[in-house]
Amino acid sequence: xxxxxxxxxxxxxxxxxxxVQSYDWEASLRLYCEVLGxxxxxxxxxxxxxxxxxxxxxxxxxxxxxxxxxxxSSEVILGDQVPILHFALATTDTRGAIEQVxxxxxxxxxxxxxxxxxxxxxxxxFFRGPSGEMVEFFQTNNI
Numbered sequence: 001x002x003x004x005x006x007x008x009x010x011x012x013x014x015x016x017x018x019x020v021q022s023y024d025w026e027a028s029l030r031l032y033c034e035v036l037g038x039x040x041x042x043x044x045x046x047x048x049x050x051x052x053x054x055x056x057x058x059x060x061x062x063x064x065x066x067x068x069x070x071x072x073s074s075e076v077i078l079g080d081q082v083p084i085l086h087f088a089l090a091t092t093d094t095r096g097a098i099e100q101v102x103x104x105x106x107x108x109x110x111x112x113x114x115x116x117x118x119x120x121x122x123x124x125x126f127f128r129g130p131s132g133e134m135v136e137f138f139q140t141n142n143i
Contacts, residue, residue, distance in 0.1 A: 017053065017061035018087045020133050025050075025066050027130035032062055035104040036089075056089065086126065086134035094123040094139040101127050101135075109134065114141070
């Protein structure tokens with residue numbers, strides 16, 4: 001979980017948002033709002049493309065881009081093909097979180113497991129979102 005300002009170069013630096021390209025708008029809203037409990041903070045975008053900003057739960061955000069409509073301007077398409085390897089959502093209960101998405105029908109790609117990442121003892125799990133995005137639940141156990 002975010003725990004304050006540990007960056008000594010950029011004041012109050014932290015994650016503001018993660019941007020995800022949706023290929024199925026309704027399926028993306030269902031996952032992020034209904035299954036994961038994120039709340040819509042703002043709706044905006046260009047005339048040919050809707051964008052919503054969701055509060056993840058700790059004040060950081062997820063930005064969801066609607067599918068690109070045929071004939072959209074090049075400004076809308078800019079950056080659309082940039083890949084995301086995965087993004088991790090912090091939790092204090094990886095097993096409970098993965099059961100939440102499993103019960104909603106999402107593909108679990110890595111079952112919950114404890115791993116040691118340097119000095120960190122963590123519990124992680126991964127699932128595939130509706131647009132093919134890989135999402136990790138990340139629980140730090142030794143803080």
